Amino acid sequence: MTTEKIRLIPLGGLGEVGKNMMVVEYGDDIIIIDAGVMFPDDEMFGVDLVIPDTSYLADKKHRIRGILITHGHEDHVGGLPYILPMLDFPPIYATRLTQGLINVKLKEHRMLEKVAVNVITPGDQIELGENCIEFFRVNHSIPDAVGIVIRTPVGTVVHTGDYKFDYTPIDGKPADFATLGRIGNEGVLVMMGDSTRVESPGYTPSERVINDSLDKIFAEAPGRIMLATFASLISRVQQVADVAANYERFIALVGRSMINNVQMAIELGYLHIPQGMLIRAEDINKFRPEQVVIICTGSQGEPTSALTRIANRDHRLVRIQPGDTVILSATPVPGNEKMVHRTINSLFRQGAEVFYQGLSNVHVSGHAAQEELKLMLSLLRPRFFVPVHGEYRQLVLHAKLASSMGLPGEHIIIAEDGDTIEVSADEIRLAEHTATGNVFVDGLSVGDVGQIVLRDRKVLSQDGILMAVLTIDKETGQPLAGPDIISRGFVYMRDAEELLESARERVLESFVGLSGQGSDWSFVKDKIKHTLSEFLYEKTHRRPMVLPVVMEV
Amino acid sequence: MTTEKIRLIPLGGLGEVGKNMMVVEYGDDIIIIDAGVMFPDDEMFGVDLVIPDTSYLADKKHRIRGILITHGHEDHVGGLPYILPMLDFPPIYATRLTQGLINVKLKEHRMLEKVAVNVITPGDQIELGENCIEFFRVNHSIPDAVGIVIRTPVGTVVHTGDYKFDYTPIDGKPADFATLGRIGNEGVLVMMGDSTRVESPGYTPSERVINDSLDKIFAEAPGRIMLATFASLISRVQQVADVAANYERFIALVGRSMINNVQMAIELGYLHIPQGMLIRAEDINKFRPEQVVIICTGSQGEPTSALTRIANRDHRLVRIQPGDTVILSATPVPGNEKMVHRTINSLFRQGAEVFYQGLSNVHVSGHAAQEELKLMLSLLRPRFFVPVHGEYRQLVLHAKLASSMGLPGEHIIIAEDGDTIEVSADEIRLAEHTATGNVFVDGLSVGDVGQIVLRDRKVLSQDGILMAVLTIDKETGQPLAGPDIISRGFVYMRDAEELLESARERVLESFVGLSGQGSDWSFVKDKIKHTLSEFLYEKTHRRPMVLPVVMEV
The missing domain is CATH 3.60.15.10 (Ribonuclease Z/Hydroxyacylglutathione hydrolase-like)
Structure with a gap:
């Protein structure tokens, strides 16, 4: 068998x-x-x-x-x-x-x-x-x-x-x-x-329940309507287009992926938007506010997305104006809540009316x-x-x-x-x-960022870095220049001159009694690193990355 | 007037x-x-x-x-x-x-x-x-x-x-x-x-609705029960104590702030726990599992809290065992969702039964x-x-x-x-x-971490740092040692030797034609910084902090 x-x-x-x-x-x-x-x-x-x-x-x-x-x-x-x-x-x-x-x-x-x-x-x-x-x-x-x-x-x-x-x-x-x-x-x-x-x-409700919410919002919106959702949520775009048609509004698309996907879905017959109803984002100001719906990306508060740029007043074409209504038709993906809330707060601050999940049935x-x-x-x-x-x-x-x-x-x-x-x-x-x-994609490369790089980034993000740089005479083993103490993300250097001066002295003390040729620099570097780390923790209760750099001439 | x-x-x-x-x-x-x-x-x-x-x-x-x-x-x-x-x-x-x-x-x-x-x-x-x-x-x-x-x-x-x-x-x-x-x-x-x-x-429901949920969980729990909540939520501790009394369970407190607050609340008469019902966490193994309730901190998944340590198997006294029931009696504060979910996943992975908000009425x-x-x-x-x-x-x-x-x-x-x-x-x-x-509290100091330090930490966290360190002959203006290229959190150095060697060459090129005394080192450093940043972005699409360090001897 x-x-x-x-x-x-x-x-x-x-x-x-x-x-x-x-x-x-x-x-x-x-x-x-x-x-x-x-x-x-x-x-x-x-x-x-x-x-x-x-x-x-x-x-x-x-x-x-x-x-x-x-x-x-x-x-x-x-x-x-x-x-x-x-x-x-x-x-x-x-x-x-x-x-x-x-x-x-x-x-x-x-x-x-x-x-x-x-x-x-x-x-x-x-x-x-x-x-x-x-x-x-x-x-x-x-x-x-x-x-x-x-x-x-x-x-x-x-x-x-x-x-x-x-x-x-x-x-x-x-x-x-x-x-x-x-x-x-x-x-x-x-x-x-x-x-x-x-x-x-x-049971999860039908997508259809959103129609009623949209209809109510469209019926009452005094000016422009902006709706943010996932660029792949083609059926949501269809719903918005249908309601917009009832209220005689034109549709402008904002956000690269939204434009690409909608265009493709129209071509393939998955999205039905009457000819002439789509207008260019560049042209929205040629229409009265109550004639316009903007469908855009950014429902997750992503930093470079259309809605986030609009909320931050740095979008090329769209700026919030009195009477605007914004709909976030998506649920924040876990971890994105803060970014989404930041966007909603900014929109309210600029005077927009904002509808979002929890407050209104605008997503299922x-x-x-x-x-x-x-x-x-x-x-x-x-x-x-x-x-x-x-x-x-x-x-x-x-x-x-x-x-x-x-x-x-x-x-x-x-x-x-x-x-x-x-x-x-x-x-x-x-x-x-x-x-x-x-496997991490970071910039152009795939897979080269691993645990070591991430661990370093984490340490750097918490307490920054402090470098002690010296030039050593290889004959005598004694410093010729430095130590220069340089820090980033650890303390504000101008406020911490005394601390950094003390750190300098600690580094110099590590060289007392050293005599050149025979010296084991990696041992000295370890000693500097250890001494400085202890000293800085004692004084600040922070643990910056400590990096001694020793050059021989 | x-x-x-x-x-x-x-x-x-x-x-x-x-x-x-x-x-x-x-x-x-x-x-x-x-x-x-x-x-x-x-x-x-x-x-x-x-x-x-x-x-x-x-x-x-x-x-x-x-x-x-x-x-x-x-x-x-x-x-x-x-x-x-x-x-x-x-x-x-x-x-x-x-x-x-x-x-x-x-x-x-x-x-x-x-x-x-x-x-x-x-x-x-x-x-x-x-x-x-x-x-x-x-x-x-x-x-x-x-x-x-x-x-x-x-x-x-x-x-x-x-x-x-x-x-x-x-x-x-x-x-x-x-x-x-x-x-x-x-x-x-x-x-x-x-x-x-x-x-x-x-309306927000009464705290009382939690009693029914707790009673149901206690009635069915085959072994120990651990309940995590805010250390200041004294009334929740009272509810747990009352239900525990009905089911003849002893209570052990785990987590420094929980122990301190409960002790204080008992002394002031805000918490009524019968004499003898409280046991020391060190003694839980002297009781049968079904006789024990552990009330602990960590309902927000805080990295060093009791429940997180228990979930990660690095708590000094408590380890998850088959039959354990864990209750997270709190809602994640916005931003903490991922940490809380990580804790819940770990507890399930070790075989505990876990009740949490959304699944069960264990918090209002x-x-x-x-x-x-x-x-x-x-x-x-x-x-x-x-x-x-x-x-x-x-x-x-x-x-x-x-x-x-x-x-x-x-x-x-x-x-x-x-x-x-x-x-x-x-x-x-x-x-x-x-x-x-x-105003930020970071380690021992209050207020010294400001926008500049935070901005540096952010840059460091995203793409790390790359330093170019050289010793220069102040007579000739030419490098005596270095440049040493050192990076942390940018690329895994052993994989990127070629890239870093090219970076070294770029730095050296910055010195061609320089002639010592007259040279403006801050100009040279700016040039190195600019050249390297451009080069690294072109090759990697990352923007590490670039820090040239030039020492004169």
Whole structure:
């Protein structure tokens, strides 16, 4: 008897929110689901983006049959421009809108002609190696999102992607219950399910509830309306356009990614805005305030985004004026709350009326709440279950939820990035752990900022740096010039002359009795470093990075 | 006709959350309400605490009649140890529990004997200069909280402090409606009201609702229970003690501030824990798991707190074991969400069952929601209104709420820290703005970390630092040693040898054609700095701090 196995190796998105990437292996075939980015947290100083560590795949590139993309959000496609070159550009499979969003990105990175992005439609079946792939429609806060079925000789693997059940979605395409039921009836060996919103009881409201809120705000707004949302939230843009049409307002787009995505979505037929309704941001002042809606980026308070610039009065074209109404149609991603609040405060300070989540129903989540998670589990009835997309607590809660529905504990695996999950026809288990972690994009380079650089940045950010620089006579071992004491981010040097003078003296004392040739400079440097660190801590209770620099002449 | 005036000068808490401090001036008298701290936000690198800037008071110390404290939370009393010495230790007035909490703090800072902390009781009236002060009881998430009435010859000033209306508070002392009604009937010239929770509709639930949640968790917990909350949340500790008594569990306290505060509250009679029910943390292993409750600090995920250490497996006495139940009985303060989530994830990872806000009713706010704010305005019926305690958007929303109740717009002032509000019998208006801002406590010193140091820390945190160090022959103007290129937090030096070697060459090129004596070293340093910055940005798209150091011998 052979015990054939499927191996699932999450490279991102399990034990964290973001940079989703799942490797599915059967035999010689490797199929990848999604390749997202994550935004750096407050410990990742100076890092621009975080992508999955794909070193596990480095010696297996020839086995990769394709990358399947569930939808066009950054945490699912944003890693592609960095990861594709590392994997020798395997083919991508995505729905039409998702392909459009990917292409915008590939174009920016000048790799459009290097990659084959194949367009699939929900219901399509394709062969990848020994596996048959099927895509099924799900609802999410972006149109054209899909879940994925991978039929292997061992059994069927289902990945839900990000989803919720929306009976009245903006694009008119509700979740495909018939297909989900069929897939469940055919038998699912292992299901991977989105855990993002497992902490919320009940059902996530339909996108449609936002229409009423928007209508009310539009009915009462005396002047211009500005609405900020994610550039990829195409369905939200459609909602705003529909309400704007009712109130005879023109639409101006502000923010590069908003302009690019909207243009692409119009071209592909995913966004319907009547000819003549779109105006250029340069022209907004040619219209009366009550004729204008501005749709812009910046709903997360990102420092260089359109709305943040507007709030800070440094946007090239748009400035807040009396009568303006601003809508933040998004929830702050955890960690962004302060930046979002700063933006809202600035807008209020300049006299705008501001509507935001919590105060008004101007955003709904794109993820399934508890009752929907149960519905998905009930439709697919998997033999084994792996919660995905969530921090550890969310994975645990999703596992408990599945367990409460009768799935035996040994049929559920809580795994994190880098764990290997082995699934056979009658067992699921954790196998070895592969090397994973965060790969940092900082400026032009990918992966060269590691723990040492980050640790230094952290120390520097806390208490700054103090350098003691000397030139030494290599004959006598005694200082010829210096020590110069230079500090940055430690104390305000003009206020601390006495302290720095004492530090100078401590350094000089380290040379008493030294006699040149025989001296071990690294020993002297260590001594200076130690003495100064102690001295500075005693005087200030701060621990700047201390850096002795000794030059011999 | 004299137009006598009251002046209100907020030094903290208006336009921000935290470091509350309000100056009330009439004639020669200055009365201060509260002196809090604020926790540094993510832009205040390395700062330990933020206190109000009291430079406005520097030349008016002799006019200060006293500091009135509304309650014992850090954002109302935490600034005292730093501010008292600056103001020549004026007398403090506070309720008994608040005095106890202040004394714990003054003792730590060795200034207990320098300060008179006078105990007052709700209903007390005291004379300060020409003014008569009355204190009235309010409900908040700490016992013994008061609002303040200042009767000046011009009219009555009321400051609500932080408050909510709790009809069934844990300490059995509901809000004093009779007194509030009387104060309102006597006539209130200007009211300052807490705006913290103005974004929430309806009523804030009673502290009592937590009892049911705790009871349910205690009934089902198979092993030890750990509950983390604010060390000052004495009423929460009482609730836990009451439930623990029902389930015959002993209580161990973990965390220095928790131990100190609980001990003090027991001594003052604000906390009733039966003799013998408290055990030492060192002894928990002498009891069976189901006999133990641990009450600890760390509900905000603070890095050095008890719960964070426990979650990270580096607490001296407590380690998570199977069967443990952990309750986080607090809401993350904005900005702390990531730290709190990290703690929760770690606890789950070690197998604990974790209950936290959002998942379970284990915390309620201490601040009034919209309907309670209306109730307070209706009871006091002030002529003029100044929203306090909140970020700008919250002050605006509170002003709108008052306006919606019929208060004329010109009777409401939205002010921020440092604004001067002048109130006469028939007018309220903004007068001049005084210098205010944040004063940073960093290590041992107060106020020496300013914008320059912070800006440097920010630059260092983003892209690190690169130094070019040379020794120059002052005769020839040519390098004798170096340039040594040293970087920290910029690139991993071992990976970047080529880049750093090129940087070295750029520095050397700056000396071509220079000839000693006549050379202007600051010009050369500027040139090196500029050349290197450009070069490094071109190669890496990063902007490290570039620091040329030139020594002459």
